[in-house]
Structure formats: C-alpha cells, structure tokens
Amino acid sequence: MxxxxxxxxxxxxxxxxxxxxxxPAISKGNPLVFKGSLCQGVAYQKSVEAVAVARDKVYASCDYRMVMEGKLISVYYLGDTAAYFRNGSKLWENASGYVVKLLPLQNNLIAGTLGGFVLFNSSGSIVETVPVKNKLYDFVLSNGTVYGVDGDVWVENGSFSSSGEVFALRWNGRLENSSLWSLRLPSMPDRIRLGRVVYVGSGMPSGYSSSYAFGSLYGVSYNGSLLWRINLGQWVRDVEVWRGMAVVGTGYGKDSGRILLVDSRGHVLWNLSAYFVEDLLVSGDRLFVSGFSDGKGVVTAYDLPSRKLLWRLELPYRAKAMAMSKEGLLVGTGKFESRHEGNVTKVYSEGSLYLIDPGKGKVLWEDDGTGYVRSIAVKGSMAVVGTGSQYFYVYDLSKMGSAGKRxxxxxxxxxxxxxxxxxxxxxxxx
Incomplete structure (x- = not known):
C-alpha cells in the first residue's frame, strides 16, 4: 500500500x-420490564388514560364506553383499575369507572373518575366513593386538601353551553363528602394547578374534541373566591406552574394553539402563537411543549426566563403525553386508525414512545410498537406507559442509554x- x-x-x-x-450510547439491553393488559373480555374500544408508579407498585386504569346495537352510549363511562408489583405480578384488579387520574398514597390509591373519587386500599377494595356534581376532569392534593374541577357541556337546539365548578375537599386519610368550598364557573373547567393562587383552565380536555371553541384561565384564591378571568377563546389543554405563575397551553381546530405565561394577578406576560398544544412540562427553567401541526407531531423546548426557543422536533403522529426522567424526556405519540373489516369497524392504536435528549432535542431511543401513547408516569428509573388499547408497558429507563455516555x-x-x-x-x- x-x-x-x-x-x-x-x-x-x-x-x-x-x-x-x-x-450517544445505544440501548444496553431490552428496557421492557413487562407488558400488562386490563379489561380482559371487554369487547369495546379501550384506552389506558391513567397510570402511576409508587415505591414498589405500578397502577393502570383501563377505560371504555359501552356500545349497544352499534351505537356509542357515551353516558356509560366504565373501566377497571389494577395494581402490579414492579416485576409484573398482578396484585388486584377492580371496577373503578372511567379514570382520568391516579394518585398513589402510602397505604391507598385515589382514582379520579368522571363520576367522582374512588379510594382503594392496599388490597384493591373500595373503601370510599365521593361523587361530584358533573364530570371530574382533574384534581391535585396539597397540605391535607384536595382541589378539583368538574363540569360538562350541553348542546340543545344547536345552542352550545358549558359550565362547572372548582372545589376543595378535606383529606385526612379519607375524603370528606362535604366540600370546604366550591365556586361555580361559566365554562367547563378541565385543568387545575396550584401556584401563588389556584389556576383553573377551561375547555375540552386533552383526549376530547368538539366543534365549539371556548376556553378561559381563572385565578381563584385558596378560600374559593374568584380573583380574575382571562378569556382565551381556545381550549386550555394543559396548565403548569413556574415560579408561582401559570404556564398555559391551548388548542383548537387542526393546528391552532398558543402558549401563555400569566402571573398571579392575571397579567399576561407572554402570549406566543404556537401549534395545537396537548401537554406541557416544566423542568427547572425549561418548558417542554407537545402537540401537532400540519399532520405531524411537534415537541419544542423554551427557556422560560428569556422566552427563547431552544429546539423544535417533528415526529410522526400527534405528540401527546410527556414525562421527565434523569435519562431524558419521554414523549408518546400516536393516532387512532379506523378500519372496516367485514361489517365491523375496528379502531387500531398506532404510535411510538421516544426518549429525547432534553438539551438538544435529539431522539436517543424509540419503541415504535407501543401504539398510541396516552399516559406516562415516571418514578426513579421506572416508567409506566398507557396506550390507546387495553395494554400498558413498564420500562427500565436505565437500559435505554443516555446522551451523556460515549x-x-x-x-x-x-x-x-x-x-x-x-x-x-x-x-x-x-
């Protein structure tokens, strides 16, 4: 030579x-710990809209709506909730109703369902139920108080209306049926977060849609008084808190949405035209936003003090759920695909789970076999991922690799x- x-x-x-x-280092082995399945034998379209991870357990809820004679009877919201050890062994499964949020506690589990609250003990028995006036969409627990929002929409003779309430319940190991206070709101609330004041967003919650545009952000005092209201005209899809202020993401139509920063006095400090927002995540001084535009999933990162865009990533399908871990940013995408098979229309869940470098916006790892990712929960190096079917997945994030390794x-x-x-x-x- x-x-x-x-x-x-x-x-x-x-x-x-x-x-x-x-x-970046590639995966150090199969990160999938186990794949779980709920609602066995249920013929209707199912979705795991709520998941949670505790110290030694994994929780998941399978939701579905009853179909009779080919017609969807949406008023019958049904579902099961189950608990598993982290190795995949099932502890229990029980009927819960249509669950929108799960909150594990030391010795029990609070399931927020469309009908109200269901409290499970460690063996899966229901020890308490507390109904709400309308449909429950979100709640948070802080300092012995549960703050929640419920509401509904009505269409009568072509006329649209919505309303609901924000309320507070005392928590002392059990939920009291009588509220500490409640405040009626003129539009259906779907999100609640606690900052310097109680922030409440209204609109069609993530996972739902309609042809009616509405949405507001409310500031409520901790004793239940309305402080201010900002009319946004678009559904509030998510609200998070940064330095005591509200970060708001909206969406309406095919790809219209906004990102706002609002202080505790109701002053809008930032109002950015964006895409259709599905989820927000605040980590330190960074804001991560997922959603879709022009038929593609979009994830963006912003520096909140400077309001500067750090990166933008496009993905196949709608980018919906997000969660942060020490290994990176988890993002779930997907869509529902309807196909005619004989005389039956079947709905298929398609989508992927991604691990993304939160600093650079680069994909570190992908699982393209999950189906439509609807919910994600993380604790330590374990993540549980709910999909638009009866299945959920539990991963060991440490086996997905990380951007910092070479x-x-x-x-x-x-x-x-x-x-x-x-x-x-x-x-x-x-």
Whole structure:
C-alpha cells in the first residue's frame, strides 16, 4: 500500500473514531420490564388514560364506553383499575369507572373518575366513593386538601353551553363528602394547578374534541373566591406552574394553539402563537411543549426566563403525553386508525414512545410498537406507559442509554471490527 493509501486509511479510521465518540450510547439491553393488559373480555374500544408508579407498585386504569346495537352510549363511562408489583405480578384488579387520574398514597390509591373519587386500599377494595356534581376532569392534593374541577357541556337546539365548578375537599386519610368550598364557573373547567393562587383552565380536555371553541384561565384564591378571568377563546389543554405563575397551553381546530405565561394577578406576560398544544412540562427553567401541526407531531423546548426557543422536533403522529426522567424526556405519540373489516369497524392504536435528549432535542431511543401513547408516569428509573388499547408497558429507563455516555475503550475497538461486517445494530425494539 502506498503512502497515499495509508494516509487515506488512517483518515478513515480517525473519522470513524470521532464519529463514534460523538454518538450517544445505544440501548444496553431490552428496557421492557413487562407488558400488562386490563379489561380482559371487554369487547369495546379501550384506552389506558391513567397510570402511576409508587415505591414498589405500578397502577393502570383501563377505560371504555359501552356500545349497544352499534351505537356509542357515551353516558356509560366504565373501566377497571389494577395494581402490579414492579416485576409484573398482578396484585388486584377492580371496577373503578372511567379514570382520568391516579394518585398513589402510602397505604391507598385515589382514582379520579368522571363520576367522582374512588379510594382503594392496599388490597384493591373500595373503601370510599365521593361523587361530584358533573364530570371530574382533574384534581391535585396539597397540605391535607384536595382541589378539583368538574363540569360538562350541553348542546340543545344547536345552542352550545358549558359550565362547572372548582372545589376543595378535606383529606385526612379519607375524603370528606362535604366540600370546604366550591365556586361555580361559566365554562367547563378541565385543568387545575396550584401556584401563588389556584389556576383553573377551561375547555375540552386533552383526549376530547368538539366543534365549539371556548376556553378561559381563572385565578381563584385558596378560600374559593374568584380573583380574575382571562378569556382565551381556545381550549386550555394543559396548565403548569413556574415560579408561582401559570404556564398555559391551548388548542383548537387542526393546528391552532398558543402558549401563555400569566402571573398571579392575571397579567399576561407572554402570549406566543404556537401549534395545537396537548401537554406541557416544566423542568427547572425549561418548558417542554407537545402537540401537532400540519399532520405531524411537534415537541419544542423554551427557556422560560428569556422566552427563547431552544429546539423544535417533528415526529410522526400527534405528540401527546410527556414525562421527565434523569435519562431524558419521554414523549408518546400516536393516532387512532379506523378500519372496516367485514361489517365491523375496528379502531387500531398506532404510535411510538421516544426518549429525547432534553438539551438538544435529539431522539436517543424509540419503541415504535407501543401504539398510541396516552399516559406516562415516571418514578426513579421506572416508567409506566398507557396506550390507546387495553395494554400498558413498564420500562427500565436505565437500559435505554443516555446522551451523556460515549462509546469508548474495548467497545469502541469492537465496533471498529464490526463495521466492515455490516455496521452496528441500533437496538430499537420493534
């Protein structure tokens, strides 16, 4: 081999070395711990809209609506909730109703259902139920008080209206049936968060839609007095809190939405035209936003103090649920696909779960076999992911790799040997 050939070979090797050193580590094994299934034998379309992880347990709720003679009877919201050990062994499963949120506590579990609250003990028995006036859409627990929102929409003779309430219940290991206070609101509330005041957003909640545009953000005192209202004209899809202020994401239509920052006095400090927002996540001074635009999923990251866009990532399908872990940002995407099979229309759940570098917006790992990801919960290095079917997945996030690790040492030399044999496999579960 001549001098030029040797130099060329050395150059190629150096190029490969630099490329590998700049490449995030691939998955260190199959991160899937187990795949769970609920509502066995239920013939209706199911969805796992609520999941949770506790110290030693995993919880998931399967929701469905009854169908009679080919017609959807949406007033009968049904479902089951189940608990598992982290190794996949089922502890219990019990009827719960249509669950929108799960909150694990030390010795029991609060399930927020469309009909109200259901309290399970550690063996899965229902020890208490507390109904609400309308449909419950969200709640939070803080300092011995449960704050919640319920509401509904009505269409009569072509006329649309909605209303609801924000309320507070005392929690002392059990929920009191009588509220500490309640405040009626002129539009259906769907989100509640606690900051310097109680922030309440109204609109069609994430997972629902209609042809009617409405939405407001309310500021409510901790004793139940209305402080202010901002009419947004779009559904509030999510609300989070940063430095005691409200971060609001809205959506309406095909891809219209906004991102707002509102202080405790009701002053709008930031009002950004964005895409259709599905979920917000605040981590430190960073805001992550998921949603969709032009038929694609979109995830963006912003620096909240400067309001600057840090990165934007497009994904197939609607980007819906998000959760943060030390390994990275988890993002779930998906869509429901209807197909005619004989005389039956079947609904299929399609989508993926992604692990994303929160600093750069790069995909580190993907599972494209989950179906439509509807809910995500994280505790430590364990994540539970609910989908638009009866299935949920539990992952060990430490086996997904991380952006901070680099391939080096013996592994790097092995890769140099393997490259001429056909390249490196990228460990994506399919």
């Amino acid at each position: 001549g001098v030029r050939g040797k130099l060329f070979t050395v150059g190629v090797i150096l190029f490969i070395m630099v490329s590998l050193l700049a490449t 391939i080096c040492g013996p592994a790097f030399l092995l890769l140099l040997v393997l490259i001429p044999l056909g390249g490196v496999l990228h460990g994506r579960r399919t």
